[in-house]
Structures are given as structure tokens and as C-alpha cells.
Amino acid sequence: MRAAMRGSVVAIACVLVAQSGCFAVEPVGPCVDSTGLFEAGQVCLVPGLDLALPGAPWQLRRAVFDKDGVDDLAVGLASGDGRTVYAATELAGAGKLTQVASPAVIQDFVPSFVYGDPTGVQDLATLIETDDLINGGKLTVHTCGDDVFASGESVSFDLRGKTLSLPCIRPVSLAAVGDGVAADIGWGIACDSMPAPDKSPVEPADIGFFLSPAIDKSGSFEAYGDPRYSSTHAVVAARLNDGAFLDIGFAAVPSSGNSDVIALTYDNDDVARPSESVVMPGQGLISRLYAADLDGDGVEEFVALHRKGDVITISRRTQKDPPTYAPLDQELYAGIFAVPSPLAAAFGDFTGDGEVDIAVAFDNEDGTTSVGVYIRWPDQDPGVFFSSLGALRTYTDGEAVVDLMALTLDDDDKPDLAVALATASGGRLQVFLNRSPSSG
Amino acid sequence: MLLWALAGPVAAQAQTPAESVSAAEGDVQADGQRLFDEASAAYNLGKFADAIAKFEAAYALLKAPSLLYNLGQAHAKAYEIDQDLAHLRQARVLFTNFIKIRESTGEATGDAKERVAEIEAEIAAKEQAAAAVPRPALVAPAPAPAPTPTPTPTRRRPPGALTYAGAGVLVGGLLAGAGLAATGFVSRGRLVDQAAAEGTLVPLSSVRADEYAAHEGQAAAMAYAGIGVGAALVVTGAALLIVDHVRRGKPAAAGKRARFTGAGMAVNF
Numbered sequence: 240m241r242a243a244m245r246g247s248v249v250a251i252a253c254v255l256v257a258q259s260g261c262f263a264v265e266p267v268g269p270c271v272d273s274t275g276l277f278e279a280g281q282v283c284l285v286p287g288l289d290l291a292l293p294g295a296p297w298q299l300r301r302a303v304f305d306k307d308g309v310d311d312l313a314v315g316l317a318s319g320d321g322r323t324v325y326a327a328t329e330l331a332g333a334g335k336l337t338q339v340a341s342p343a344v345i346q347d348f349v350p351s352f353v354y355g356d357p358t359g360v361q362d363l364a365t366l367i368e369t370d371d372l373i374n375g376g377k378l379t380v381h382t383c384g385d386d387v388f389a390s391g392e393s394v395s396f397d398l399r400g401k402t403l404s405l406p407c408i409r410p411v412s413l414a415a416v417g418d419g420v421a422a423d424i425g426w427g428i429a430c431d432s433m434p435a436p437d438k439s440p441v442e443p444a445d446i447g448f449f450l451s452p453a454i455d456k457s458g459s460f461e462a463y464g465d466p467r468y469s470s471t472h473a474v475v476a477a478r479l480n481d482g483a484f485l486d487i488g489f490a491a492v493p494s495s496g497n498s499d500v501i502a503l504t505y506d507n508d509d510v511a512r513p514s515e516s517v518v519m520p521g522q523g524l525i526s527r528l529y530a531a532d533l534d535g536d537g538v539e540e541f542v543a544l545h546r547k548g549d550v551i552t553i554s555r556r557t558q559k560d561p562p563t564y565a566p567l568d569q570e571l572y573a574g575i576f577a578v579p580s581p582l583a584a585a586f587g588d589f590t591g592d593g594e595v596d597i598a599v600a601f602d603n604e605d606g607t608t609s610v611g612v613y614i615r616w617p618d619q620d621p622g623v624f625f626s627s628l629g630a631l632r633t634y635t636d637g638e639a640v641v642d643l644m645a646l647t648l649d650d651d652d653k654p655d656l657a658v659a660l661a662t663a664s665g666g667r668l669q670v671f672l673n674r675s676p677s678s679g
Numbered sequence: 680m681l682l683w684a685l686a687g688p689v690a691a692q693a694q695t696p697a698e699s700v701s702a703a704e705g706d707v708q709a710d711g712q713r714l715f716d717e718a719s720a721a722y723n724l725g726k727f728a729d730a731i732a733k734f735e736a737a738y739a740l741l742k743a744p745s746l747l748y749n750l751g752q753a754h755a756k757a758y759e760i761d762q763d764l765a766h767l768r769q770a771r772v773l774f775t776n777f778i779k780i781r782e783s784t785g786e787a788t789g790d791a792k793e794r795v796a797e798i799e800a801e802i803a804a805k806e807q808a809a810a811a812v813p814r815p816a817l818v819a820p821a822p823a824p825a826p827t828p829t830p831t832p833t834r835r836r837p838p839g840a841l842t843y844a845g846a847g848v849l850v851g852g853l854l855a856g857a858g859l860a861a862t863g864f865v866s867r868g869r870l871v872d873q874a875a876a877e878g879t880l881v882p883l884s885s886v887r888a889d890e891y892a893a894h895e896g897q898a899a900a901m902a903y904a905g906i907g908v909g910a911a912l913v914v915t916g917a918a919l920l921i922v923d924h925v926r927r928g929k930p931a932a933a934g935k936r937a938r939f940t941g942a943g944m945a946v947n948f
Contacts, residue, residue, distance in 0.1 A: 262894045262895075262897055264870060264890055264891055264894050266873065280877050590881075616881055617885065618884055627880045627881050
């Protein structure tokens with residue numbers, strides 16, 4: 240009898256051990272290195288390349304400058320009294336910096352398929368401010384061969400002479416417009432304008448430039464302006480409809496108002512003029528404007544950083560025909576996308592759950608800067624953008640975040656993150672490799 | 680005092696044959712007298728067993744009826760010490776024989792008859808008390824041809840296989856039920872905590888929530904199943920114990936009851 244009881248107890252214990260194992264839900268994967276951007280069970284971005292830069296960075300752009308299968312970066316650096324642009328390649332390895340543009344007053348730059356490239360290698364367009372008070376900008380394209388900028392070929396597009404009736408005193412923002420793959424048809428250019436000296440004091444027609452049709456090497460292009468806006472200070476190419484080419488959104492100050500609007504120009508317009516504007520509800524000047532398909536519906540949303548408004552706003556298409564955009568309910572999302580002085584944003588599914596997250600950089604009240612990730616909540620319907628800010632990393636000791644860029648540096652289909660930092664000695668480019676658990 | 684009152688005749692009677700017998704017979708008388716004295720001394724000291732033995736030895740030599748009285752008295756006194764009814768019954772026999780012998784010779788019987796009556800009353804009272812107690816007891820045979828019917832004393836059988844099986848099932852049920860329930864509830868609690876921690880910053884996805892819910896449900900089901908199975912086993916074990924307890928409490932079957940008779944007494948087990 241005792242033997243039977245002992246056997247029963249052993250059998251029950253075995254069953255219990257086996258059963259208890261069945262009830263364990265596999266924890267989401269641990270982070271191999273939590274010193275990067277880390278949020279338990281959500282975000283695991285581990286430090287990768289840390290590349291010293293020969294100047295203070297001021298902007299990053301994702302690019303493809305070679306055919307190694309991973310993304311590269313165009314890095315804007317301060318250089319003496321001017322600015323220059325470097326190509327940062329081989330970021331999955333030791334990193335390589337190649338100077339692309341000569342020092343100048345470069346206001347913006349964008350990787351661009353200027354001539355179309357079946358290999359997918361992009362050229363680099365730079366927007367330069369000149370001293371000309373009437374026609375004060377020019378566009379320069381640096382072509383890229385199979386080897387990174389080995390050909391050294393450079394084609395310049397001088398805005399002067401093409402803007403005689405549309406004075407652009409100070410070009411500030413540039414976006415390449417094309418099919419988003421291998422051919423660009425032009426650029427959107429945002430200009431700060433002011434009364435032309437010969438027409439003072441009358442406010443001139445203010446402009447968002449759309450260059451069309453396709454550019455050839457001779458540099459011919461057409462430009463349009465729109466008198467409804469007194470200033471445009473940011474531009475982004477976006478996919479807003481089912482057209483073949485990307486569309487454009489301008490952050491602009493309307494002539495009859497003080498709040499920023501996002502002026503939209505669609506690729507199927509007969510005249511490439513802004514045909515719609517999204518009124519931003521009093522959040523202040525848009526310091527940076529992005530476009531990203533946050534909800535996966537095939538139409539990109541506008542994400543605007545309002546540096547002085549301490550908020551990030553999202554505008555989404557609410558009606559297809561005619562296309563209508565509207566910012567999200569500011570009351571509903573007021574506490575969600577509120578970070579102090581947002582500096583930059585980057586977009587990607589950093590958690591691996593299928594939802595596009597938003598990495599943000601922002602100033603803190605104590606003078607430091609931080610990087611974090613607005614982690615999208617799962618299972619949200621299109622148009623719902625609830626998020627939680629996590630995976631925070633704060634930079635101190637004289638380092639300050641300048642820009643962020645999501646990019647792919649390996650073949651795991653997870654977006655990695657590049658952070659440009661201004662340091663006391665210049666700057667550095669810090670790469671974080673995505674090792675998030677992909678919990679689903 | 681009672682002994683002395685009766686011992687006198689014994690002693691006198693014991694001296695009478697000593698004067699009229701031969702030298703050999705004188706030795707017997709002397710031995711008998713010595714044994715009588717020793718028995719009397721033992722009696723006075725309350726050593727009734729010794730007194731009984733010495734009185735019996737003296738009677739074997741002297742054949743004096745008075746010694747029967749003294750023997751009866753010694754047995755009666757022994758009964759006062761050990762409450763053994765055998766002494767009382769023996770005393771009754773001795774007193775009765777003493778009366779018969781004396782009456783046959785026309786001699787006085789003293790208070791022997793009163794003593795017999797007292798003893799019989801005492802024996803009857805004791806037997807009645809013993810009959811009321813349901814436990815093994817010595818039962819004296821009734822003087823009548825048919826023995827007086829007495830309640831049959833019972834004796835529990837030792838725990839059987841059912842008891843052990845019941846205890847095993849009961850303990851096993853407790854262990855299994857408590858183990859399964861504890862494991863289930865602890866597992867569910869752990870899963871709840873894990874899910875809460877995982878969903879602190881960002882709510883769980885539906886897939887993940889379903890995964891947790893499924894495992895929590897399984898854990899709870901095991902806990903409740905453990906409680907149910909454990910309770911069933913405990914009830915079963917208890918039932919087995921009760922059944923065996925009841926069966927053990929019944930009188931043993933006739934074929935298995937032992938009955939020993941002889942020497943004027945019967946013992947039932």
C-alpha cells in the first residue's frame with residue numbers, strides 16, 4: 240500500500256511538473272544589450288556602429304549610394320562658415336564617409352533618382368542659398384555611379400533665371416518627387432519669400448515650388464508658385480493617392496492667417512499647384528514635416544513637428560474623393576504625442592508587431608536631449624494612433640541629438656535607427672541595430 | 680476477628696486427633712498444626728493467597744471441616760483484594776461444603792449460611808453489572824442446567840484492506856487536489872502578473888492576450904479539476920473508511936467466534 244501511495248505521489252508530481260510547463264507563456268525575447276534604446280518586451284535597439292564625424296551634423300537623409308544591399312545615409316555637416324554633405328556608407332560594418340558637396344550655404348539635400356538608375360543607386364540633390372536677394376537659390380545634383388561618387392560627375396541646376404517672376408530669396412526645404420523607386424520627375428522646394436526689392440512694400444506672390452516635368456541634364460524645368468501662401472518652410476513628398484507619382488505637402492503660412500497649414504499638391508493636377516490645405520489647429524510653426532503610412536492603408540499621413548508647440552501632430556486623409564485631410568483630434572491625442580520641443584522623427588516598425596512606430600528626438604527642460612520611441616498600441620483600426628513613449632535614451636555631457644533616421648542595415652526586415660549627435664568635438668553617428676523581439 | 684472466631688474450633692478440632700493417633704500420625708498432626716498456624720499468620724497479614732495455600736495444605740493433612748470454613752473466608756478476603764469472582768465462587772463452594780459436613784454430623788454451622796447468602800448476593804450483583812458492559816468478560820455458569828443467557832460481547836476486527844485503501848485514496852486525493860489546485864492557481868497568478876507586466880506600457884496585442892487567456896484558462900481549469908478530483912477522492916476515501924469502520928463494528932460471524940468452556944466458566948471472545 241505504501242509503495243502504491245508513493246508511486247501515486249511521484250506520478251502526480253510528474254504530471255504537475257509537466258502541466259506547469261504547459262501553462263508558461265513564452266516571454267517576449269530578452270534584449271541582448273539593453274544599453275541602447277530598450278523597452279522590455281517591446282524595443283531592443285542595440286548599439287552598433289559609432290562613427291566620428293568631421294563636423295557637427297545638422298541633418299540625416301536615408302539613401303542608397305551603393306549596391307551592398309543595405310541603406311546608406313547622406314549626412315549634412317557644418318563646415319567652417321558653410322555646410323557640406325557626406326555620404327555615409329558601409330554602416331553595417333566599420334562605416335565609410337565620403338564628402339559629396341563642397342562647403343556652401345546648403346539648406347537642404349535629398350537623395351534623388353535624378354536620371355533614373357536601374358541599379359537603384361541614388362544621386363544627391365542639394366539646395367543652396369546664395370546671396371542673390373531676388374533669385375537666391377540653386378539646386379545642385381551630384382551624380383553617383385556604381386562606385387560611390389567615383390565618377391565625380393556633377394550637374395548643377397541654377398534656380399536663377401527660372402524664378403524671375405517667382406522670387407525665391409531663401410530656399411529652405413527640398414523634396415524629390417518621383418515614383419519613389421527609380422525615377423524622379425522633379426522636386427518640391429519650399430521658399431521663404433519676402434517683398435522683392437523692386438516691388439516693395441507690396442507682398443509678393445509666395446510660393447511652393449514644384450519642378451516639372453522630368454528634368455534633363457540641361458537643367459530645364461518649370462516652376463509654379465501660389466499666392467495664397469506667404470511663406471513655405473517645409474516640404475515633403477508623400478503618396479496621397481493612387482497616382483503613379485508621389486505628391487507634395489508644403490508646410491506653409493497662409494496669406495490670410497497665422498497658423499500653419501499643409502498645402503497639398505497632387506500629381507494628377509493639371510497645374511501642379513497646391514489644391515488643398517490642411518489647417519493645423521494652432522500648434523504653431525511646423526518645424527519639420529514628414530510623410531509616412533502609419534496605419535498601413537496605402538495612403539501616407541503627415542506627421543508635423545511643432546517645435547515651439549511641444550507637440551507632434553498627425554494629419555490623415557479622411558475622404559478619398561475629393562481628397563480631404565484633417566488633423567487628428569487634438570483633444571483625444573493631446574497627451575499622447577506631447578514631447579517638449581520635438582526635434583526629429585523617424586518611422587518604422589521598431590517593435591516588430593506590424594504597427595509603424597515613431598522614433599522621436601526632443602529637447603528636455605534641463606538642456607539635454609533624448610531619443611525615444613512612440614510604441615504604437617496593437618490591433619488598432621486605421622486612423623487610430625494611440626501610442627506610448629518608451630525606450631528612452633537621454634544624451635548628456637555636451638552631446639545633443641540633431642536628427643534621426645530609420646534605415647535597414649541587415650536582412651532581418653526590422654528597421655534600424657541612426658542618430659546624429661552634435662558633440663563638443665564635432666559629431667558622431669550612432670547606429671542602433673534592431674534586435675526587438677517581434678512579439679506580434 | 681471473624682477468622683479468630685472461626686479459627687478456634689479449627690484449632691481445637693485439630694488438637695483432638697493429635698492426642699489419639701500414633702507417633703506417625705502425630706507428625707502429620709504437627710505438620711497440619713504448623714501449616715494451620717502459618718496459614719492463620721498469613722491470613723492476619725492479609726496474604727490471602729499464601730493463607731489459602733497453607734489452609735489447603737493443612738486440610739490435606741488434617742481433614743478438619745473447620746479448615747473449609749477458614750479457606751472459604753480466605754477466598755472471600757482474597758476477593759475483597761482482587762475482585763476476582765473466582766475467589767467468591769470458591770468461597771461459596773467451601774462454605775457450602777462446610778455446612779453440609781457439619782449438618783451431617785449434627786454440628787453447628789455458625790454463620791456459614793449467612794456467609795453463603797452474602798456471597799451469592801455479591802456474585803449476582805457482579806454478574807449483573809458485568810452483563811451490562813459490552814466487552815469481554817468472564818461469565819460464570821449459571822447454577823441452573825442451562826447457562827444464564829448473557830449479552831454477547833463483541834470485539835472489533837483489525838483494520839482491513841478497505842481501511843488502507845480508503846486512507847490511501849483520501850490522502851492521495853488531498854495531495855493530488857491540493858497539488859493540482861495550487862499549481863493551477865499559482866500558474867494562473869504568474870501568468871496574470873506576467874501579462875500585466877508585459878502590458879504595462881503598451882496593451883497586449885490580441886494574439887498575445889489570447890495566448891495568455893488560453894493558458895490562464897488552462898491553469899484555472901487544472902486548478903478546479905484538481906479540486907474536483909481531490910474532493911472526489913477524499914469523499915471516496917472517507918466512504919471506504921466509513922464502510923470498513925461499520926463492517927468492523929459488527930459482531931464476528933458465527934463460524935469465527937471462539938467459545939471456550941470448562942472448569943465452571945465460559946469465555947466468549
